[in-house]
Amino acid sequence: MGIEYASTVDHPIDEVFAWHTRPGAMRRLVPPWQPMRVVKETESLADGTAILGLPGGLRWIAKHDPAGYHPPNQFVDVLSSDGLMTMPPRVIGWWRHVHKYNEDGPGRTRVLDEVDTTVPGAALRSTFAYRHRQLAEDLAAHRDAAQAxxxxxxxxxTGSSGLVGTALSAFLSTGGHRVIRLVRGEPTGDNERRWDPDNPAPDLLSGVDALVHLAGESIAGRFTEAHRRAIRSSRVEPTRRLAEIAAATPGFGAFVSASAIGYYGHDCGEQVLDENSPRGKGFLADVVADWEAATRPAAEAGRRVVLVRTGIIQSAAGGTLKLLRPLFAAGLGGRLGSGRQWLSWIGIDDMLDIYYRAIYDNRLTGPVNAVAPNPVRNAEYTKVLASTLRRPALLPVPSFGPRLLLGKQGATELAEANQRVAPAALEALGHRFRQASVDDVLAHQLGHDPAPGVVKLTL
Structure with a gap:
């Protein structure tokens, strides 16, 4: 039993195979809706071992078979075991996965996954649809960067262990770039440096081409005085100190700082907001404005500064979609209040592409709206989410619900925010979005993508 899944990508076979050999490849291919995480990537496709974490502390061990290693055409992994916590996955019987690559015309590669397993092939279809699309689109993004x-x-x-930071680190590594994680604890290797937000070392950014600054206290939660203080203090002063280090570091290139569309305020009506729209009112608008202003030392020293004003990130692995998915899967989801408020969203993989472009594209500077080109009203978003999960969305959420969880200010500025934001700076550069519609991003993130390849279920 099992599955054969094939597709063709417009990239040379050597590039396709090399992508799989680099750190981050496995993390880019594990579907976000599945209850597993990468504990350890293989050190070699020839004879290394990869480990996936499963619920309850269980482990899935994939051992690479030296006899099946034929670069750049093939590598093989099989299910193995090592200790008590790795035995339960063996109840599935067996798993042998042959990864095949063959030239399919000039500059094109046919990618074929052959899996021999007791797991029904139909249950694997969504996983391989996701994997093949991720591979093709990541390779395209790296090609764009190389051509630029x-x-x-x-x-x-900074913030490399968060939702965006983890994905961005893996994404950049598969492109052959070196990622240095700025961590607050003791470094564990050459690709980590200790970062003290209150007193960063003068040589922290030595030899670095670009900094992506993602660290900051999560804004989720009740807007108590302590929470508001943590949101501000984790952003403004640490950013200013990093900007001063960037300004003083010879050869340093781009300072790319996270920001948020909260800059425009929380109740913007029907107005379409671009990067030239004025600052709004409210706690988050004030914080974002001060956060962005903290990058001035770098800009004044002639460094290229990009302020990534992020919308609502769509990822089944974290954020609001992870919270909403079980509720909607149970048929208990629905619009929030009237459902008329605008939701400016962005898929996690498009978010990575935007940060990537901010790193290498010298034409991008200043504020950049990191949102998809098609915002939707809350009622439409919840309808599409329910439809993707094949559930009804009949239970509107009354306004007092978010206020119980977030408090009055948190509900007003987060759950009930009404922001219709356009990615004008990106569109002016002809930026290509992977998922421009909310239907597409939710289908991809939740495992309901139409299969882009040829599927054959085996017995």
Whole structure:
């Protein structure tokens, strides 16, 4: 039993195979809706071992078979075991996965996954549809960067353990770039440096081409005085100190800082907001404005500064979609209040592409709206989410619901925010979005993508 899944990508076979050999490849291919995480990537496709974490502390061990390693055409992994916590997955019987690559015309590669397993092939279809699309679109993004003259870059990242930071680190690594994680604890290797937000070392960014600054206290939660203080203090002063270090570091390139569409305020009506729209009112608008202003030392020193004003990120692995999915899957979801408020969203993979472009594209500077080109009203979003999960959306959420969880200010500025934001700066550069419609991003994130390849279920 099992599955054969094939598709063709418009990239040379050597590039396709090399992508799979780099750190981050496995993390880019594990579907976000599945209850597993990458514990350890393989050190070699020839004879290494990869480990996936499963619920309850269980482990899935994939051992690579030296006899099946024929670069750049093939590598093989099989299910193995090592200790008590790795035995339960063996109840499925067996798993042998042959990864095949063959030239399919000039600059094109046919990618074929052959899985021999006791798991029904139909249950694997969505996983391989996701994997093949991720591969094709990641390779396309790296090709765009190479054609723009990016070369191999050294990129430092704060907040590298968060939702965006984890994905961005893996994404950049598969492109052949070196990622240096700025961590608050003791570094565990050459690709980590200790970062003290209150007193960063003067040589923190030595040898770095670009910094992606993602660190900051989560804004989710009740807007108590302590929470508001943590949101502000984790952003403004640490950003200013990093900007001063960037300004003083010879050869440093781009300072790319996270920001948010909260800059425009929380109740913007029907107005379409672009990067030139004025600052709004409210706690988050004030914080974002001060957060962005904290990057001035870098800009004044002639460094290119990009402020990534992020919309509502769509990822089944975290954020609002992860919270909403079980509720809607149970048939208990629905619009929030009237459902008329605008939701400016962005898929996690498009978010990575935007940060990537901010790193290498010298034309991008200042504020950049990191949102998809098609915002939707809350009622439409919840309808599409329910439809994707094949559930009804009949139970509107009354306004007092979010206020119980977030408090009055939190509900007003987060759950009930009404922001119709356009990615004008990106569109002016002809930026290509992977998922421009909410239907597409939710289908991809939740495992309901139409299969882009040829599927054959085996007995």
């Amino acid at each position: 003259g990016a070369g191999q870059l050294v990129v430092a990242i």
